[in-house]
Amino acid sequence: MPQRRSARAETIDIVSIVPRQGPGGIIAPSCSAALSLAVAELNSATGILGREIKLTTIDGGRDPNEVATEVGALLATGMVGAITGWHTSAVRRAVGRAVDGRVPYLYATDHEGLRDEHPGVLMVGEHPERQTVPAMAWLRAELGVRTWAVIGNDYIWPRQTVRAVRANLPSPTDLVLERYVPLGTTDFTDFLSDPILNAVDGVLVLMVGADTVRFNRAFAATGRDLSTVRLSPAVDENVLLSAGPTANKNLYVASSFFLDKQADEARQARYTAHNGEFAPVLTTFSASTYEAMHLLGRLTDRVGTLDVEALSAAMAGGVILDGPGTRRGFIGNQAIGPAFLARADDVEFDIIDRL
Structure with missing residues (x-):
């Protein structure tokens, strides 16, 4: 048997x-x-x-x-x-x-x-040095984006990614504003109302899912999206869909996994x-x-x-x-x-x- x-x-x-x-x-x-x-x-x-x-x-x-x-x-x-x-x-x-x-x-x-x-x-x-860092270098070379603000969730990925970014910027003073908020944050007024934001060329967004959606909507509502670039390594089509087309102007994303139609x-x-x-x-x-x-x-x-x-x-x-x-x-x-x-x-x- x-x-x-x-x-x-x-x-x-x-x-x-x-x-x-x-x-x-x-x-x-x-x-x-x-x-x-x-x-x-x-x-x-x-x-x-x-x-x-x-x-x-x-x-x-x-x-x-x-x-x-x-x-x-x-x-x-x-x-x-x-x-x-x-x-x-x-x-x-x-x-x-x-x-x-x-x-x-x-x-x-x-x-x-x-x-x-x-x-x-x-x-x-x-890895940030193969994704976010070269994306920022591209934006500097092609669009003249030199000064940056960062908005991130308050945990290890955003904080350590910023360390890698800072180490690779042409000058440490190119990063002029840095804020971290808890996961699940719904109100970004403190960041968006900071006058320093008026002096930056780009905003690096290091948040997760729905937090990024809410931030992008709030950012666009201020009108800053017309003149200030946003860059994120953590946006997919679900985030774009949830935020809506009006929240996605001047938004750049770096990834190894984009879909080729x-x-x-x-x-x-x-x-x-x-x-x-x-x-x-x-x-x-x-x-x-x-x-x-x-x-x-x-x-x-x-x-x-x-x-x-x-x-x-x-x-x-x-x-x-x-x-x-x-x-x-x-x-x-x-x-x-x-x-x-x-x-x-x-x-x-x-x-x-x-x-």
């Missing part, structure tokens, strides 16, 4: 962390839908290392320690093979401590560029077929989560294991992978691909240059 294979041998559980509440909540439906498509595509072939993927989604919009506790409990079952998702750096750092290199953890959004990550954390999202037409068709006609829009952020899942599939196919040390050695050894969007290599734990600058065009992006 043939032996029946165990469920553990036949499947691999992957945990997806996306915010179902808080300012990032407007991003999550698109990310979850894109992840679902990626899982279906991988499972239609060989899954991960010949095992069918089962996706477990948890709410990354809660307190970081609460998210980390749930991840720790899931890891204790011995069933989790990897972790991914779109969530804040504060959540990532708490989860990274809980994971502690036991399974690969693919972080799928931009981050602050610190080098003290726990083993196994693979940065799929962009012609090149990505087939992916969009698969996305609609998988998720339905009324699925959340496929966006820049959801493209990053989609690519993170496929990157895990290609990396494990190449290395032949989910072992964190073996995967890290492959990345350090210069492995290059062809993803669904572009070819990516690695510098340490950072996935490297081409970054682009786009200008908001109503509620879409017009890609204007490669950074």
Whole structure:
């Protein structure tokens, strides 16, 4: 009588962390839908290392320690093979401590560029020195944007990103105003009424989801959008749609995951077929989560294991992978691909240059 294979041998559980509440909540439906498509595509072939993927989604919009506790409990079952998702750096750092290199953890959004990550954390999202910093240099060279104000949420990603920005500006005095507000802020009067804002050429916006939406609406209502550039590494089509076309003038965004309408037409068709006609829009952020899942599939196919040390050695050894969007290599734990600058065009992006 043939032996029946165990469920553990036949499947691999992957945990997806996306915010179902808080300012990032407007991003999550698109990310979850894109992840679902990626899982279906991988499972239609060989899954991960010949095992069918089962996706477990948890709410990354809660307190970081609460998210980390749930991840720790899931890891204790011995069933989790990897972790991914779109969530804040504060959540990532708490989860990274809980994971502690036991399974690969693919972080799928931009981050602050610190080098003290726990083993196994693979940065799929962009490093500020490969995204925000060159975007600011482009705006200086092409549009004469020299002086900046910063408005950011008050946690590690905005604060550490500004450190990277300041270190790369031609002069420290080019950054003339810097404010941080709690996640969930609805009133930006203090920042928008500061007279120093009248002297800047650009505003760097380092906020999450709905906070960015509310800020962009308030900024446009002052009329500053007609003469002052805004730049953000953290805006997708959901943010543009939520803010509305009148809030998106002179708004520039840097990313490695913009969707090319012609090149990505087939992916969009698969996305609609998988998720339905009324699925959340496929966006820049959801493209990053989609690519993170496929990157895990290609990396494990190449290395032949989910072992964190073996995967890290492959990345350090210069492995290059062809993803669904572009070819990516690695510098340490950072996935490297081409970054682009786009200008908001109503509620879409017009890609204007490669950074």
